[in-house]
Amino acid sequence: MGVKGFVEGGIASIVAGCSTHPLDLIKVRMQLQGESLAAGAGAGAGLRPALAFQPSGSVTVPLHPLPRPGLISVGVQILRSEGPAALFSGISATVLRQTLYSTTRMGLYDMMKKSWSGDNGILPLHRKIAAGLIAGGIGAAVGNPADVAMVRMQADGRLPVAQRRNYKSVVDAISRMVREEGVTSLWRGSSLTVNRAMIVTASQLATYDQAKEAILRRRGAGADGMGTHVAASFAAGIVAAVASNPVDVVKTRVMNMRVGVGEVAPYAGAVDCAVKTVRAEGVMALYKGFIPTVSRQGPFTVVLFVTLEQVRALLKDF
Template sequence: MSGAMAVKENSAPSKVNSGGSIPPGSLPRSVNFLLGGTAGCGAVFVTQPLDLIKNRMQLSGEGGANRVHKTSFHALVRIVRTEGFFALYNGLSAGLFRQATYSTTRLGVYQSLFDRFSSSDGRPPGVLTKIAFGMIAGATGALIGTPAEISLIRMTSDGRLPPSEQRGYKNVFDALARISREEGLGTLWRGCGPTVLRAMVVNAAQLATYSQAKQFLLTTSYFVDDIKCHFGSSMISGLVTTLVSMPVDIAKTRIQTMKTVDGVPEYNGSMDVWKQLVRKEGIFSLWKGFTPYYARLGPHTVLTFIFLEQFRRLYYDYYVRNK
């Protein structure tokens, strides 16, 4: 997603829409952080059900045969039938809190670095530099957002457990408080390693593929720098990012939801998750939940980008350009 902002300044003049590009450094640093989080929160209202289905698919197979979801559609039907339609929005408060922490930090850090290292004439940094910025921003956001991520994973997966084993968190703040009290403060950062790794992989993949996809689309006669181009570039970026990051995401999900029995954790890190998955369920289990993951990542990237660009444009037009 962060690559979307970077590519905009690279577009050829004849292909830029009438609003023009926002010069690097035009918006205050605090505004970049605020708008990044706001855009992410707006997108999560649409993508939360897909995130829940993705998490259920990744945990499918744990807890017995009756917890197996054959396909994403099968998971959707079973959730609605057994838990009700609004169960698709279980964990919404955690999803919003995650965006308020992770996305605010990630997008704010990226834009701040992007502005800082753009040349005085407005020329953006090179591709490798932008990839490095994306990885730094992703890692920083993941460190801050891991507690919200753990709450989100647990709240969206709670319905798959037998009633006697469900945690029953009321909201994200109840989840954070109970996890700290019942399992120790350090549990809020369980799986922080794979979470940070996933964030770095996702940001690097999104940045590189979005940039290249948009650059290619703008060389054709069918696209200009508008929402249609952003949508196409984001979906291509989402596909590549999904393929690359899903094994890391599955390891993160399983580690964050695992139980410790008699002091022995279920998994001993990402490598152990991958080994057990491949041995028990086959190599393609590393991409279990691919459809909802991609269906979420693509629209979430598109929506976040559209919201962010509109918010930045409004702020620039009303508070910067007219000064």
């Protein structure tokens, strides 16, 4: 029972991760916009500042906010400057991340769900949330190295050519991080990854199960088909995106920061990054990339659960 849940969740997660990878890359690029103001010039090389300035006597004062490119603009910008293949930068890291992180969280959640369910097979909402929190935290700790590699590979194209890391693959990324920055760099931002994963897993899986059960109670067991799976998974994607975006922005920035030998890190940690980001760019900076997050989280969650239900149907006799 236990191994089967891991296999089903792993297959569904890899399919969903690969199919929505370009949207995830655009989300990462948007979350890094304006970072130079938050962390100083060293952390945000190659980024456009969020404010235009003009001199006023001996003092430089803000002139007006510069418009930030949106989802479509960022996508077009990447296509023009880096080519279509750039939308799949870091895809090997996505596959490894889904194999480690999502396989673990989906399998553990399935085990706890079956173990904690009552005689009627229904798990109360608070237990679904608890199972999601535990499964997400463990999965994130296992998959953090691939997560760091994925963020860096997706963000590389926004840097000036001379500053790019140019990782050849996720294996190259991880081996170079260990060699150049030490083993601990593989778990940079792990507290954020764990927090985000706990929030995403609890909100995503609990919402899906809760929504699906509500639909089936209303329409009967005969409604357990594609329409119900899509509706429940779309609701789960929206809830997960709203709950996780602020942590995701901070996680992306902490993981992406470049720290040379003897240099001071742009951010001292997650709290420092959040504070600097809010001070420089405002509270809504924590919802940067929200549109692509929803645009990615919605399809990702739909593909994830629809694929999961199909895989379960195929493997039901095993």
